Amino acid sequence: MSRLTLIRHCEPEEDARGRCYGSLDVELSPAGKRHADALAARLGTDHLVWTSPRRRARQTAAPLTASPHVDDDLRELDFGAFEGRTYDEIAESEPDLYRAWMQTPTRVRFPDGESWADLKERTLRCIGRVWDAGDDALVVTHGGVIRAALSEWLAIPDEAVFRLALDYGGITVAERIEGATIVRIVNG
Numbered sequence: 001m002s003r004l005t006l007i008r009h010c011e012p013e014e015d016a017r018g019r020c021y022g023s024l025d026v027e028l029s030p031a032g033k034r035h036a037d038a039l040a041a042r043l044g045t046d047h048l049v050w051t052s053p054r055r056r057a058r059q060t061a062a063p064l065t066a067s068p069h070v071d072d073d074l075r076e077l078d079f080g081a082f083e084g085r086t087y088d089e090i091a092e093s094e095p096d097l098y099r100a101w102m103q104t105p106t107r108v109r110f111p112d113g114e115s116w117a118d119l120k121e122r123t124l125r126c127i128g129r130v131w132d133a134g135d136d137a138l139v140v141t142h143g144g145v146i147r148a149a150l151s152e153w154l155a156i157p158d159e160a161v162f163r164l165a166l167d168y169g170g171i172t173v174a175e176r177i178e179g180a181t182i183v184r185i186v187n188g
Contacts, residue, residue: 002131002135002137002175002176005043005172006139006145006146007039007138007170007171007172008168009032009054009057009060009141010035010036010059011032011168012027012028012168013026013032014029018088019087020087021084022075022079022113023078025054026055026056027056035060036059036063036169039060039063039169040063043064043138045065047064047065047138048137049068049140050069050070050071050138051069051071051140052070052145053072054142057141057142058140060140071129074126074141074142075141076119076143076144077110077118077142079110079113081111083113104159106159116144116148123144123149124148131176146172148161149174150186153174153181165187166187170187170188171187
């Protein structure tokens with residue numbers, strides 16, 4: 001048996017709120033940094049830790065280990081031309097695409113960015129590498145990545161995956177037993 005503990009990065013800085021910030025490299029807020037320290041106190045620091053390259057994920061991982069394994073496939077969805085823009089700006093300038101995004105988020109490809117299918121493919125590729133490492137691991141990443149893994153493990157239709165609440169600093173635990181994935185905790 002091996003266990004993966006997926007951790008959504010802690011709360012980002014205030015300037016990121018209300019904006020698309022998948023690839024935008026924002027930092028944690030002061031509250032987010034305190035939350036990351038609390039996660040380390042709760043989970044301990046004796047783990048193999050994988051993390052997204054984004055600062056908010058690396059800052060969440062920092063109290064857990066001095067040397068995380070950084071994997072680019074753990075990054076959040078790339079919103080392309082929408083990165084850094086507010087949702088209101090996007091709704092005003094691209095109303096049809098914005099409406100499609102809000103109604104069917106897993107069917108949209110962002111201009112100069114990615115689609116849900118792109119995110120899911122690289123997520124599963126990376127999670128496979130982590131499972132293959134064989135040890136229990138903590139994976140500090142983003143909501144989209146965790147949703148992509150859960151949609152696969154639980155056979156959730158892509159269009160339903162956004163019904164899962166994944167809070168900042170939330171913990172999802174899965175175990176692989178004889179090749180089957182058992183989800184023990186979602187957003188704990």
